[in-house]
Amino acid sequence: MKSPxxxxxxxxxxxxxxxxxxxxxxxxxxxxxxxxxxxxxxxTVRPGAHQVVLGLGSRAPEEQELDxxxxxxxxxxxxxxxxxxxxxxxxxxxxxxxxxxAPGELAPAxxxxxxxxxxxxxxxxxxPELRLHDRLxxxxxxxxxxxxxxxxxxxxAERVTAFSRRVGAGRYVYCGVGVEPATWTAPAFHSLLxxxxxVAAGLQPAPPLGVGLxxxxxxxxxxxxxxxxVEGLELRAVCDRAAPRRTEAxxxxxxxxxxxASDLLADPEVDLVVVGVPPAMHxxxxxxxxxxGKHVVCEKPFALRLEEVDRMLSAGREAGRTLTVYQSRxxxxxxxxLRRAVAxxxxxxxxxxxxxxxxxGHPCSYWHSHEPISGxxxxxxxxxxxxxxxxxxxxxxxxxxxxxxxxxxxxVTNADQVRVDLTFAGGQQASFxxxxxxxxxxxxxxxxGTGGAAVGDWRQEAVRTRAWTGDLxxxxxxxxxxxxxxSLHRPNGAGGVDVEVLALSPREEDGFYRNLADHLLxxxxxxxxxxxxxxxxxxxxxxxxxxxxxxxxxxxDV
Numbered sequence: 001m002k003s004p005x006x007x008x009x010x011x012x013x014x015x016x017x018x019x020x021x022x023x024x025x026x027x028x029x030x031x032x033x034x035x036x037x038x039x040x041x042x043x044t045v046r047p048g049a050h051q052v053v054l055g056l057g058s059r060a061p062e063e064q065e066l067d068x069x070x071x072x073x074x075x076x077x078x079x080x081x082x083x084x085x086x087x088x089x090x091x092x093x094x095x096x097x098x099x100x101x102a103p104g105e106l107a108p109a110x111x112x113x114x115x116x117x118x119x120x121x122x123x124x125x126x127x128p129e130l131r132l133h134d135r136l137x138x139x140x141x142x143x144x145x146x147x148x149x150x151x152x153x154x155x156x157a158e159r160v161t162a163f164s165r166r167v168g169a170g171r172y173v174y175c176g177v178g179v180e181p182a183t184w185t186a187p188a189f190h191s192l193l194x195x196x197x198x199v200a201a202g203l204q205p206a207p208p209l210g211v212g213l214x215x216x217x218x219x220x221x222x223x224x225x226x227x228x229x230v231e232g233l234e235l236r237a238v239c240d241r242a243a244p245r246r247t248e249a250x251x252x253x254x255x256x257x258x259x260x261a262s263d264l265l266a267d268p269e270v271d272l273v274v275v276g277v278p279p280a281m282h283x284x285x286x287x288x289x290x291x292x293g294k295h296v297v298c299e300k301p302f303a304l305r306l307e308e309v310d311r312m313l314s315a316g317r318e319a320g321r322t323l324t325v326y327q328s329r330x331x332x333x334x335x336x337x338l339r340r341a342v343a344x345x346x347x348x349x350x351x352x353x354x355x356x357x358x359x360x361g362h363p364c365s366y367w368h369s370h371e372p373i374s375g376x377x378x379x380x381x382x383x384x385x386x387x388x389x390x391x392x393x394x395x396x397x398x399x400x401x402x403x404x405x406x407x408x409x410x411x412v413t414n415a416d417q418v419r420v421d422l423t424f425a426g427g428q429q430a431s432f433x434x435x436x437x438x439x440x441x442x443x444x445x446x447x448x449g450t451g452g453a454a455v456g457d458w459r460q461e462a463v464r465t466r467a468w469t470g471d472l473x474x475x476x477x478x479x480x481x482x483x484x485x486x487s488l489h490r491p492n493g494a495g496g497v498d499v500e501v502l503a504l505s506p507r508e509e510d511g512f513y514r515n516l517a518d519h520l521l522x523x524x525x526x527x528x529x530x531x532x533x534x535x536x537x538x539x540x541x542x543x544x545x546x547x548x549x550x551x552x553x554x555x556x557d558v
Contacts, residue, residue: 348451
């Protein structure tokens with residue numbers, strides 16, 4: 001869903017290629033999703049301020065092309081050079097003199113630690129460091145009248161590897177990476193180059209967005225802290241009908257605390273509302289927020305019924321506002337590693353998966369355990385697990401069947417255990433088991449592919465401290481509170497199987513909200529589309545219907 005903060009006129013982006021050029025398919029798809037550029041691939045430059053040229057290729061432009069490029073820059077247009085074009089285009093003395101810098105020789109391929117210049121035009125939400133395996137140009141420092149955008153540590157010095165510079169009324173951006181073809185497929189490079197294109201176009205980020213919380217329940221503090229931490233977001237108000245929670249929110253975050261939702265939604269300082277009421281109330285609250293002209297983050301599950309999802313999607317399109325769902329566990333380090341391995345083809349084509357969460361323990365007494373409010377056990381961890389499954393299997397879901405057990409915990413209305421089985425259009429199968437009566441744990445993930453398998457094994461961890469007496473105190477963590485150990489199992493061609501334990505990257509803090517801010521303020525693609533969250537609801541609703549029908553398969557096409 002493309003939902004900008006304000007109306008804008010897309011800038012023409014001319015991808016100007018001379019000779020052999022880098023692989024562009026992934027980059028062009030990324031740029032199309034932003035909606036900020038109208039992309040043409042060709043070599044006809046129309047001089048003007050509302051146009052950016054992305055120069056690529058292995059040779060310098062011809063003389064008549066240089067005439068158009070120089071006119072374009074002096075008339076206020078933008079030019080970005082990246083990859084091999086940095087050296088190839090600089091072979092033209094005329095262009096080298098115009099741009100004022102020579103790239104120099106190439107360093108060997110290495111992992112580069114790219115560091116956005118703090119407070120610079122491209123630094124917001126990129127983090128302190130991006131890592132790309134690429135080659136660095138070792139030329140002289142950029143001109144004195146340039147603005148550094150990106151540096152990289154190299155031989156006990158900081159080299160400027162991206163900068164911007166005014167040429168006439170226009171802007172030139174040197175993006176000193178992209179020499180290795182594989183770099184052009186990296187999401188981090190897409191985001192970096194997109195920001196360079198924005199600088200060349202003279203596009204400015206929108207002002208910070210005011211965030212309001214509709215409900216201050218158990219997880220609201222997580223949302224509030226993200227709103228205070230992520231650049232471009234500001235927590236400005238909360239709303240909850242319970243006076244103790246309003247008092248807590250006001251004390252923790254020093255913002256107005258409203259008793260009525262209408263007061264929160266009438267606040268002109270609130271641009272984005274996080275809906276954190278119980279699931280049975282999600283649809284009503286989201287519709288109120290959209291009608292008030294606010295962007296909306298809805299807690300998971302998106303809704304309990306697909307018809308509610310359809311109403312919210314329609315309202316979001318009509319309002320022209322961004323609507324997304326807090327599927328924050330897409331950024332869990334173990335899932336990131338698993339998803340990357342599957343996407344790389346490390347286990348071939350996935351065709352069968354079992355997923356599990358649970359243990360033997362009493363459910364909580366909060367609304368999470370009351371089916372009329374929460375939707376039941378399926379909608380609890382299932383909101384995350386089905387999101388994971390549907391991300392890993394690209395095919396459409398064709399049937400869902402499910403069964404539940406109610407055998408031990410009779411003081412709550414949720415089932416003690418549910419199992420849901422999915423069949424995809426290509427015949428792939430996946431199952432999800434959540435159980436509060438499982439004394440022995442299954443792996444978190446057990447995934448088979450045509451070339452191997454991937455397994456996510458639970459870790460049994462404890463937080464260890466000392467009592468005042470000196471005695472050891474151990475607090476055992478729930479398995480779900482630590483990332484799983486992800487291993488790949490692949491036939492070695494000699495009758496055996498090689499096992500590789502994947503290294504997990506550090507968690508990308510506030511990854512969901514950083515992406516949301518990038519989307520709303522810069523136009524970058526939204527990571528969690530509401531239609532994807534709607535697929536999760538379709539599967540969970542079908543599972544509930546199957547349980548009610550004694551396990552009968554429910555046909556779907558989502």
